[in-house]
Amino acid sequence: MTALFYICATVAVLAALNVIVQRTPVYSALSLIVVLCSLAVVYLLLGAEFMAVIQVIVYAGAIMVLFVLVIMLLNAGREVPSHRSRLAHWVGAPLVAAFLIEVLIVVWRQFPAATTSPAPALDAGPTAIGHLLFRNYVLPFEVTSILILVAVLGAVVLAKKEF
Amino acid sequence: MVPLSHYLALSVILFVLGAAGFVIRRNIVTIFMCIELMLNAANLAFVAFSRHLGNLDGQIFAFFVIVVAAAEAAVGLAIIIAIYRNRGSLNIEDVDSMKL
Numbered sequence: 001m002t003a004l005f006y007i008c009a010t011v012a013v014l015a016a017l018n019v020i021v022q023r024t025p026v027y028s029a030l031s032l033i034v035v036l037c038s039l040a041v042v043y044l045l046l047g048a049e050f051m052a053v054i055q056v057i058v059y060a061g062a063i064m065v066l067f068v069l070v071i072m073l074l075n076a077g078r079e080v081p082s083h084r085s086r087l088a089h090w091v092g093a094p095l096v097a098a099f100l101i102e103v104l105i106v107v108w109r110q111f112p113a114a115t116t117s118p119a120p121a122l123d124a125g126p127t128a129i130g131h132l133l134f135r136n137y138v139l140p141f142e143v144t145s146i147l148i149l150v151a152v153l154g155a156v157v158l159a160k161k162e163f
Numbered sequence: 164m165v166p167l168s169h170y171l172a173l174s175v176i177l178f179v180l181g182a183a184g185f186v187i188r189r190n191i192v193t194i195f196m197c198i199e200l201m202l203n204a205a206n207l208a209f210v211a212f213s214r215h216l217g218n219l220d221g222q223i224f225a226f227f228v229i230v231v232a233a234a235e236a237a238v239g240l241a242i243i244i245a246i247y248r249n250r251g252s253l254n255i256e257d258v259d260s261m262k263l
Contacts, residue, residue: 020184
């Protein structure tokens, strides 16, 4: 169990690094799928089975297919470095590293390494999630359905030919 | 037993890598994928805290984040298609007409 987490975490971090290092968008998209799948395994280890399944079906399935489709449709090739992108490298990388160290220090202060989660995992199957979703969170759920409807209409209007 | 801080550290590292890609990359599609990476990092923190506190609400939040990410991907990719049709380029530096 513990070893599996560290394997998945290493795979996720390396694949995420590959997402931002690759210049060709298709390679980034495929690496992102690896990140999403290893996160699904981490969710399983956390006892969140429903989230793991949703992660694979909706994220790695639907959303990433949309990404790869758009990359293929627009024939997105290798990006060429410019003067400003080099500037972003030299200024952005140190700032991001400083941010990483800062947040990690905060996490370590707030949650020392000894803090482990309580041993019995709570039931996070579809039944428990569904009960919570349709009882306590029924209003956000309905609002989300309107959001999805608006997003579908917006996508159709924005991607129309004459615009 | 993996301590909570290790889950949070993984979440922070993924978020920072997403932020780094957002700054470094010039291709609009890749920048959009970096945003997805950051959303996933936030999701991981939600689920880890849900497990830590013994409360399912965090997973419901992560579920809503996934739904909003799906809507965002649909609209965002449609905008990218519209940009490509009007500018003929996916480079973010070519989309600067609102810059002073």
